[in-house]
Amino acid sequence: MTSTLQKVLLGGCLALGLGLTAPAGAEELRIGFIAPTTGIFAQVGKDMVDGFQLYLDEHGGKLGGADVKFIVEDDQGKPDTGVTKAKKLILQDKVQMFIGGLLASSGYALAPVSTAEKTLYISSVAAADDLTQRQLSKYPYFIRTSWSSSQPHHALGQWACDQGYKKVVSIAADYAFGYEVQGGFQKAFEDCGGKVIQKIWPPLGTKDFGPYIPTIKADADAIFSLMVGPMALQFPKQLRGAGIKKPILGGGTSYDEFALPFMGDEVVGDVSALHYSAAIDTPKNQAFVKAYRTKYGKVPSYYSENNYTTAQWIDEAMKKAGGKWPGPEAFIKHMASIKLDTPRGPVSMDDMRNPIENIYIKKVEKKQLFGYEKAELWNTVIKTYPNVSQFWTYGKEKFLAQPVYDRDFPPCKFCE
Amino acid sequence: MASQQIKILMVAIALVAFVFIVPQSGSFVILLATRAMAFGILAMSVDLLLGYTGMSSMGQAAYFGVGAYLTAVLATKFHFGMGWDFWLVVVLGILIGAGLAALFGLFAVRAGGVYFLMITLALGQCVWGLAYRWNSLTGGDNGINLSGRPNFGLDLGNEVIFFYLVFGFFAVSMLMMYVLVRSPFGQSLAGIRERELRMQILGYNTWLHKYIAFIIAGGFGGLAGVLWAHTNGHVSPETVVLTTSVDALLMVVLGGAGTLIGATIGTAIVFGLREYLSTLVPWWQYALGGVYVLTILYLPMGLMGIPSRLRQRFAQGKNEDSKKLATKPS
């Protein structure tokens, strides 16, 4: 008791000269991480940080032999705050690279900072297509370790066509990410002979699908849905409640592991596509899921896996550089030349600095997995498209010649 | 009158000190100061309405937003405003802010008190809805990236030069608003704030006075938006959300309405907590919320009201003491 009191009094004196820490000088890799850790996206931000942190902890806080100083900054889900925090990381903390940015708008806002400050920016979540497509030349210090929005959905379009679906109605969140996801699906599906007969665009954040469900055309074979955040929980529930039994083909975020644990059994049998599923049955993924779940009490989402893999990617690139920071240009070259074996499967980098990776077509099943006792919803992989690039089968030149996917591109040729 | 001159002198000294000291600090502080000054112009425009005209606007982000989007759209779609024509964009930004305010004012100015607050809220939401949904123009949720800052001999890409530029706009805006509120027009605004009915009886067209003040505030909002777009290099619907308007209003109340200086102090504190404290601790939101609640409960005149509150307290204390002495049985 006395000692506590003494400590308090001592601290009162010391507190006057607060906040003076001296930086150490050894071989140190300073990594800035930008994610929303407060505000409405806080849990997604936490998944991102946890994924990266898990890899760091598993490797004794070192990447490629260098001691890592991992500095997390809160962008509060606002692009302009993200920019400020990135500059803080670069100018004050002298980081060699910064990672993260959740929303597409954050990705777009952060990329120019990397160009202006000549600092490496690794986008570990933000998926906006054009960052690694038509606008890449503006961002020489930018690389992406996650995915581009349309990448998994080309594969889903092909798969839907192969299943014999002829007519599909699409219902997708009305914003840039929704356009890119829907566009990728429609392009591949129609190139294979399918027809998108109706496009419905509920605003981002719609939870009451009452106005949209009755307008879905009755002659469709299946429904393509792209839902984000809380929308994902409500759409399947309300669709089934309205008596519509058509199969659902979901864009990645409609059924990802961030939403799945909170869904009801009515989603069993729904199909979706993404570059990761927590149910991928490989030893590598099983170990990752178990370690993550033990530590953080939840199944990892793709937000977690993408950042875990990003840490692994940096680890390997640093090893290649001999444990010394080689500068951003050389580091990007190292990263681009590596092939990795990750929880999501084998990944490598295309020449537009976007990953080439497996795309999984997944079906929601209720089952026990990895020895967990309870039967839970899992995204069981039913087909794997190996080594898919962001250009699908179109080839880079041909793909880049078309405009970025938009509300009206590809045009709805088969709508009446 | 002498005390007024002392106040002006103090502000002038503070500004000069600010402009000399900040560039010596780290670049991150320069950036923060630049951001705070650009936003500070918006906060002052809110104060012009709230503190000097008695209208509490919850939609000031609308003018801020159109200024910012104008800058971004001109720069990316028409390659306009990246050289000397930057100054033209500044003028256009002010005009578009004022123009939008002239339109919105037709709906809003008539309403008083809470109704004004709500109608401006609804108007602000209309602009947000457009920014969010008009994908071909605004880029929707992705927003618009500017490719660098203007360069007209002076390279604004240099953070220090840009800091001086924004400081210039900030200081000039403050001076202009100060002159405005001291002018006969500003005096009659204050009269309307205190007693609208009496001003009407005296023959003033109070609606027109308020309408003009609303338009002027919109113009400054547009200017702030132009600077904001170049400060961040990025414009997105986040610029126009309701909380931006609420923030500006809270900053004014925090610093003290009807002082202009208070608005800038409030801005500095909020930016400090949100962007500096948040780099240090995870519970910064509680600190920010706490500051708001405490200020509203204890300091209705804001931080600028502290001196008068102290004076009042001392006077009161003396009174109580003398009362005690008087009632004490001897």
Next chain:
Amino acid sequence: MNTQFWVVQAFNGVSYGALLFLVGSGLSLIFGVMRIVNLSHGSYFLLGGYVALSVIHATGSWALSLPLAAIAIAALGIVMERLFLRSEGFEVVRTLVIALGLAILFTLAFQKWQPHIVGSKSEFAIVAAIATVVIYFLLNRISIVPIEADVLRQVLLTVGFAFLFQQAALDIWGGNNMDINPPPAFTRSIVVGGTYLPLYRVFMIAMAIAIGIVLWLVMEKTRMGAAVRATVDDAQMARGVGIDTNRISMFIFALGAFLAALGGVIGGAFLGIYPGLDFEMLPLAFAVVIIGGMGSLGGAAIGALAVGLADNFGKALFPEISYFTLYAPMVLILAIKPTGLFGRE
């Protein structure tokens, strides 16, 4: 676009309006009686949903979660109203609460910069306790400035609380997108003439009608209701004839919070419960009140129905301008009749 389309859309619009009535009527009553624009009303909605989730988690009973969550949030509303929205009474408790909050912040700061001193939980508690006492005595020397007459300060105070509630909800319940699952009996649909009508939406409409009737009976047929109506019409006069407007305020604020929280539990099954829902519901509640008119129960019902239908048909027929179909009518009505369709000045 056959008749079935119109029937289903109208049904959807009415059921959404039913939910909005629960949120909007409370907001409207609070404004009518206290002239307070309560921007933390959306927070009550969200917090109601969260408390319900906790109740369901603990007891497994959805039916139990409805009254418990609503009562808990009503209690929160009473605390907020008594301690912060009026300056007289409970000075000691208010100052203590503020002192405790500040002391915790102070201790957190202390811990951040002097971690070797405030390490363990007991050390934290000791420092926080000492700080509370010190701050309490400091705060006691300054009095708060009466807030009753100042609309803007009241509005901003409720915003401040909305921010605090949002972060607190995140820290308590986490940031996952969650969902309230009512008993399976409610998730079925009834088929009327080949049209599927989800039973839960029927339940929402029934619930809103029942609550509406109860509210109307209370307002029209009881002494309390008469006192409330008198206060809405002219608070000063009401005080003059001996009505205890102070108690009326407390009652109405609690009732408003109760209704919003009930809306949160009912709406949670169909909107979900997630961070940010508070500020999504707020503008909708406002639209209801603005269109219907402040302080009028009938106005809130009409406003809720109008917003529910306009929102539904707007989204179905003109999806491109769906935000406009909500806010533009609001602006027009305000511009023409600032007090709303049924509001009295």
